[in-house]
Amino acid sequence: MKRRHVLLAGAATALIGVPAVLVLPTTASAAAGCSVTYTNTSAWQSSPTSGSFNTTIAITNLGDPVSHWTLTFTMPTGHTRTGGWNATYTGTTTVSATDIGWNGAIGTNQTNTSVGLQGDWTRSTAGPTPPSPFPQPTNFALNGVACTGGTGPSPTPTTPRPTTPGPTPTTPTPTISPSNPPGGAAPALRVSGNKLQTAAGKTYRLLGVNRSSAEFACVQGKGMWDSPTPDQASVDAMKAWNIHAVRIPLNEDCWLGTVGTPSGATYQQAVKDYVNLLVANGINPIVEMHWNHGSYTGTSSACTDVNATCQKPMPDAQYAPTFWTQLATMFKGNNAVVFDLFNEPYPDAANNWTDAAAAWKCLRDGGTCTGIGYQVAGMQSLVNAVRATGATNVIMVAGLTWTNDLTQWLAYKPNDPTGNLMASWHTYNFNACVTTSCWDSQIGAVAKQVPVTAGEIGQNTCAHDYIDQVMDWADRNGVGYLAWTWNPWGCSQGNVLITDYTGNPTATFGQGFKAHLLTQNP
Secondary structure (H helix, E strand, C coil): CCCCCCCCCCCCCCCEEEEEEECCCCCCCCEECEEEEEEEEEEEEEECCEEEEEEEEEEEECCCCECCCEEEEECCCCEEEEEEECCEEECCCEEEEECCCCCCCECCCCEEEEEEEEEEEECCCCCCCCCCCCCCCEEEEECCEECCCCCEECCCCCCCCCCCCCCCCCCCCCCCCCCCCCCCCCCCEEEECCEEEECCCCEECCEEEECCCCCCHHHCCCCCCCCCCCCHHHHHHHHCCCCCEEEEEEEHHHHHCCCCCCCCHHHHHHHHHHHHHHHHCCCEEEEEEEECCCCCCCCCCCCCCCCCCCCCCCCECCCHHHHHHHHHHHHCCCCCCEEECCCCCCHHHHCCCCCHHHHHHHHHHEECCCCCCCCEECHHHHHHHHHHCCCCCCEEECCECCCCECCCHHHHCCCCCCCCEEEEEEEECCCCCCCHHHHHHHHHHHHCCCCEEEEEEECCCCCCHHHHHHHHHHHHHCCEEEECCCCCCCHHHCCCCECCCCCCECCCHHHHHHHHHCCCCC
């Protein structure tokens, strides 16, 4: 049951924006000026007199184009900056934010909406809700020029740099910034307790999108990606959404060269090229087996074809271990790449939900499983195939019922000698476990023991009210999430995030998800 879903997550609270106008130094006698909108996207309490908040900072250039910028301002009384994204920050009350390269250029009458800030607030009088209206910073200045409220002649140019070599200036290190800022490579990841961590020991979450089509295009006569080949411009569009992880569904037969066009070495090289492009741009790829070999005609069958032309209930013992041996061999040594062993197992549906223990055992051990006509590769055999190559990449392992059920995940998790195992969860508004109480008791229990990432989230209404709840819960519980899907298929196909590969969001779902991502660090 593969759905073409996409989701968006909206901001958790009402938006409040107050513009302030700043002047930009450009060339001599050129008009200069800009406006800044500082918008509270969420605020919450940790005590009657204190709490935290997220804001976005939108800079509109009213003058000539600029290639780099530094924004300075003073936080309101009782507010301190604790972090931020898509800028190099210094200071907690007197704040400086500098572009990080890719977002430094702002054309005339263009707006940079990529920058965000995190902070804490305190107040002297206790109250039941965060401060409203939300206070605004003061003394905005851009490139050293105070706000003037309009446009006018540029300030006198600053003294040119001396030609005599001097000490090389250093770039200030942000107090808190995204773990994989655009322009840098994606971090290598490992499991530590119930958290993902970078090599430097920083806690990390996989936050991003699914990039569908490599699972079906090759067997449907649509080429490799059912769209233009992913390139730098398409990745830049993702970075503008603050995307830090991309899940890439794959086709077993196309990878192995048994069916499909392109297939075999050509297909594998296309996957490798895209993975390397993402890693180079600070985005962690998740490669996963989505469609696989094996004839299945039981409950919830999507097709009768033995080839990988639809979703099957479990991976097949005939080809799946070879698939993972080859894929792990390709990416071992690059621990920025995460392995998701199988998309959405449903051996419980195959046995008509008559024996839950047998379904969990099938998931882990494979072999002959009730209702499935081919020999099954269990998750343990696939973990073994990956580790036999020497790869130590983090592995995601799914639950039952199309990856919505993790109730017995801890009891039936495979053994992994490296300890780099995490749980995969999928959640849509039409699943069984769709309430915070269910998430607390079922998903939260697993998340206390191992890292959990929702590899797919979405809702078939193409709105974002359901995923808003999912993301708010996940943010509170340290769970990662990726929306389905970064493809311009239109909302009639379900959860679709974009209208084109330049990253324009769909009217409701995409806009909401983008707005939420821009408030998050991984």
